Amino acid sequence: MDEDKSTRVMVRNITDLARLAGVSPGTVSRALAGKSLVNAKTREKIEALAREHGFRPNQMASGLRRQKTGVIGVVIPLGHDTRQQISDSFFMTLLGYLADELTRQGYDLMLRRVVPEEDSDWLDRFIGSGMIDGVIVIGQSDQFDRIEDVADGYGPMVVWGNHTEGQRHCVVGTDNRLGGRMAAERLIAAGAQRIAFLGDTTPMEFAARFAGAQDVATRLGLPPVLALPTHLSPDRASEEIAAHLSAHAGAIDGIFAATDTLAALCLTELRGQGIAVPRDVKLTGFDDLPIARQTVPPLTTVRQDIAAGARGLVDLLLRRLAGETTESLVLPPELVVRETA
Template structure:
């Protein structure tokens, strides 16, 4: 910058303002300085600029996966959610910094915050890190989490009514005459645990006794979930419906049922949760509990920018609805 200032016969601060497009610098002089910079290959050091301004124009998107290290960012739910968040972030002329976290070591979130690589953080899911999120919430404001609302929560979250979603799914299956309804999925993360509560509530309202034998733990990845369904089928346990924690797991169930010669929905009805884009293109198209990911992503980014501006931004919980397709 000092070299450009010497060539233009101006001060370094004038060069800085001109390259930043400051209208206080006459346009003729701005154009001259910009041309000199381009001719001599000068490029603004954005890292140094960020340090000086204490602003990166970047939003960090974090996927915490302490509960399922094998789950990939290429998971259809994450792809859709990351894409929708990126659309909202870039619409505000900010960049996106994506990070997958599988560690459970104390201080992982503090280290990300202290790196100052982003002006704010969006987390997709709480995983098993509720306490870690709570620990930083009072001192670090620009953070919004997609997930369940939990007792004693101090961080800002955006999510859907998971309990009602589970209840709706089971109520629909029971109304169709299904009595042996499997809950498919793990219940170690907050959203999954709430959906399981909704499953139990739906059974109770339908007058169906809860049977622990119909709770089938399934990993979050497609191949492992399909393997879990295949093993359950081999056990010979009678069942006529599946409520899966997510659409991804429900799609894995459809594949396992098809390979086993079970007809959907004639033999087994299947309901998922999320309503990702793939749900309507499966064979058969998947009945699912819809949580509006587009409006959820928009709400997350809106709340984050409000918090970055020092404004109040409380947590939000959105209603869900059942989307009936051919699988149930």
């Protein structure tokens, strides 16, 4: 019954509400925005009316006028292997934390996945749309240069990825090279001598992990780490891993997988070929995703603190939004020893 009365008069905008309240639109705007310059009684009345009619100021209009939208863009550039990240739980988990953190700070999140090869303009297009106040790029993929270009002219951007000496864009990420060293050191400590790196070394993060492992091999005078390029999509990865394993059977006794996902697949293949882990071959992953505890045997891996990463990304972005210039944030990896190495 009260229902009826209130729904009869449709309140489409601030002006309608102003008419009902007997004040001017400006006052309504101020009341709803919680500004201090409006009388307590007036505000109460307006708020009550707004509640009763389920009215909310239009964010598009507000955004247009204020020249800010309250929306942060999150973009995931997909490499050549388009489907690659779809199942990559690392990025998805990061996205989850990012969503929580942005929400906590009162921002909305606009998600976009792009294929840079089909659309070289992906980043400018997103930024230039006027829909977002800032942008978080998840993963540099092979777009390092493009990102650098943009960074020169556009402040509010933070990137998840690998930090390179002297780069111009602000990045948050794990110290992949150090992580790579940790993994290799662990493999060796567990008794491995001839180490292979399982994964594509084109993306910067992976290249750094590989380099870290190589550092250790060189330092200790071991044979160089063997790179076994592997796609990330689970279907292709399995066969590729199988092929690698038969090609190098007996020639390697330690495998550093670029990712826990890869490590888990590798473990399955090793089992299939009757190679015992860690007896015959030691294995480490990277990320410490939930799956790392659930493999048999559970995976020794290098942990990335995803939650801290998400917080870092958001924190730096907000600082940049406020006009600060910020340094990159490099997070320490942590070795988690379980049973595969």
